[in-house]
Amino acid sequence: MNFSKSYIREISFGIMIYALIFSACKKSDNPNNLPDVNPSDYEGTIEGYRSADEIYPKNLKAYWSFDDTNNELKSGSAPTQASNNTFVPGMKGKSLKLSAGYLYYAKQLDAFKTDSLKSFTISSWIQITNNGSKKTMLMTLTRPGSLDGSFEYRLNTNELPATNTDVIKVGPRFRTIGGGYQDNLNASLSPKIGATVWTHLVLTYDGTTGIFKEWGNGIEIGSYNNRGTGNNLFKAYEPSEFIIGATYSQIPGKEIGTNVTYAAMTGNIDELRIFNTVISDAHIKALYNLGLAGK
Template sequence: MKFFKTYISGKLMLSALISLGLLSSCEKDGNPNNLPDVNPADYEGKIDGYTSSDEIFPRNLVAYWSFDDTKNEVKSNTAPTQTANDSFVDGGVRGKAISLNSGYLYYATQINAFKSDSLKSFTLSQWVKITNNGSKRTMIFQIARPGIFNGSLDFRLNTQSFPATTTNTLRMNPRFTTVGGGSQDNLNSTLSPTIGADKWTHLVLKYETTTGVFNMWADGVNVGSFNNRGVGNNLFKSYEPGEIIIGGNYNTIPGKTIGTDATFANMVGQIDEIRVYNRALPDAHIRALYNLGKANK
């Protein structure tokens, strides 16, 4: 009987020691999957894990305007057909920027990246220096349709809504034409970025064709109020032929006027780093583009 008690006691103690040993082993081994060590030096100088905006989904970047002493769309080397009141200026988000003094850039050449079968989902990112004007709308980027007032995609700013002294509110009202020939839009009815003649503001449109969600971002924040635009006949379509207008629309370009609509004026302000991706970027990468741009990267 004494032996049995001793055996039981010893067995319990052994089990306890094994348990403690296992616990001790778990505490000592903080890398059970044998992952490689992280070297903090590898992340020095990086923002959100990147050293440059160029590292954000480079394979999905299908159109890019750097405005570093060139007005050409960099990926296709497409030159503008017609420009007005435009000049390169120092102090861009990265390098130089384009300044428009009631000006525009017009590209009549069809860029392959904007053909119907090439552009389904998209992210359009650009930096602007803009002010309200109290009288006219501003079109900062348009995938235009020859002979038609509304484009496949219109990035409209309601700069007519407030006077130039209002810098804490910018109403954005982007729209697109659907596969059914209709129209869908968005509006930042509650949230807004701060703007100003001397402030770079980051504006982004993001569209996912599988869900019909059309988001609008400003300075790293999703500010859109009407993001769910539907599928089926409500899906976005990039019609052909397509042209690109930066800073205006057909009714602000001499000789291209369509109808009598006079709600737009050519842009007064600056634009830099226009990037178009053929996918809806994850939210973290939109914020990364904003943070990298603030650091001139």
């Protein structure tokens, strides 16, 4: 059977058109053109992260790892004075052990200047016990010459005896734009505490809404939604200094008045992180789970 060249061309063209139509109609395995995902990239991760260092890295403005150093690592700032402090195994590497001790940073950190710190998240792992007599100042952003700081992260260890390992009361307080104080977030932590029990505490403050929230071991344990805005918002006054584990009254040569409410801290601290934003609930839980895994 003989076919003309024109007929053969028509048949070939028809086959080509059919192939193109069939190819276009074939169901795609990736209709949204999503990037390829390699499962091995997520092996060993927790909630998508390999380390707590991957959470809000651009907003992390102050960080203490306490891996054989008391320095704040973002600025390289070393403490001006330190007392009764050493390093022991922690949640991730080493941790800071204070035995009625403290770290005092007289140099103002850029991260804590007025325009740099309006909203914040503070994340830390602690080992602490109640004592039935004295409050514990976990950390404070101080104002030189004043016993009352711009921000005070208070643990009300005075309210319960050392035998109570079920509750730790948390009572942060801050100075406002108008010069007054705001507090009243007296949250009680329900997970077990103790000298050998690591507890993850996170405090968030939204500088636009004035809302405080407190988290313990990945669970929200308290909030105060009516701190107010305007002149009731937090202000990081300048100049400032920073103290871990004490107030001025526990530091020789820095005493102000005769305040005996606080005792220098006895307990351990690890992985202290301060962000200049409110990190999301999911990321707070991720910080907790990563910490449990030593990441």
